[in-house]
Amino acid sequence: MRIATITAALLAWAMTAPATTLQKLTTGDMIRQSTSIVRATVTGTYTTQRGSDIYTHYQLQITETLKAGPSGISEVAVPGGTINGLRQLAAGAPGLTKGQDYVIFLWTGRSGMTQVIGLSQGLFTVMQNDAGETVLVRGPIDSFMLDRAGRIVSDQGITMKLSDLRTQIQKAAGR
Numbered sequence: 001m002r003i004a005t006i007t008a009a010l011l012a013w014a015m016t017a018p019a020t021t022l023q024k025l026t027t028g029d030m031i032r033q034s035t036s037i038v039r040a041t042v043t044g045t046y047t048t049q050r051g052s053d054i055y056t057h058y059q060l061q062i063t064e065t066l067k068a069g070p071s072g073i074s075e076v077a078v079p080g081g082t083i084n085g086l087r088q089l090a091a092g093a094p095g096l097t098k099g100q101d102y103v104i105f106l107w108t109g110r111s112g113m114t115q116v117i118g119l120s121q122g123l124f125t126v127m128q129n130d131a132g133e134t135v136l137v138r139g140p141i142d143s144f145m146l147d148r149a150g151r152i153v154s155d156q157g158i159t160m161k162l163s164d165l166r167t168q169i170q171k172a173a174g175r
Helices: 002-016 027-033 162-172
Strands: 021-023 036-050 053-067 075-079 081-083 086-088 101-108 114-116 123-128 134-138 144-146 158-161
Touching: 027 101, 027 162, 036 081, 036 162, 053 081, 053 086, 053 101, 053 162, 134 162, 158 162
Parallel strands: 021 144, 075 114
Antiparallel strands: 036 053, 036 101, 053 075, 081 086, 101 114, 101 123, 123 134, 134 158
């Protein structure tokens, strides 16, 4: 009876567990691992399907390149979306808003598809603080996250000045 109870509890947990496990990334990790970092405004969207995976592509107008990478980046693909009446959700995947200004840590894979590094971890909304400084804000992510040691951790979100990010990028580049 005890084994049946434990099995039922584990099955119930597995059915409610998020499908995506994220490794918690620091800002330094994202700077090092990204192929480029840009400030951009979303100008439009479209959806594609690759095999069984659906992606929403956000078209970008790049206003500043903070870390140079592959030239010609004009969009970012995010897992999930709706195509031909089929809807697919991806835990931890960000949603971008047309007309919104973002700083995006990008990663371009061998396939040529450019994505946000660490899913929502690499997407920051650009805002102005009360002092008139440009700040980057990312709210807490509620997806299942692990630290480097494999321990479950929670995310508190990040707020930082754009000028501080520029300094960190320059230090990482050895300038």
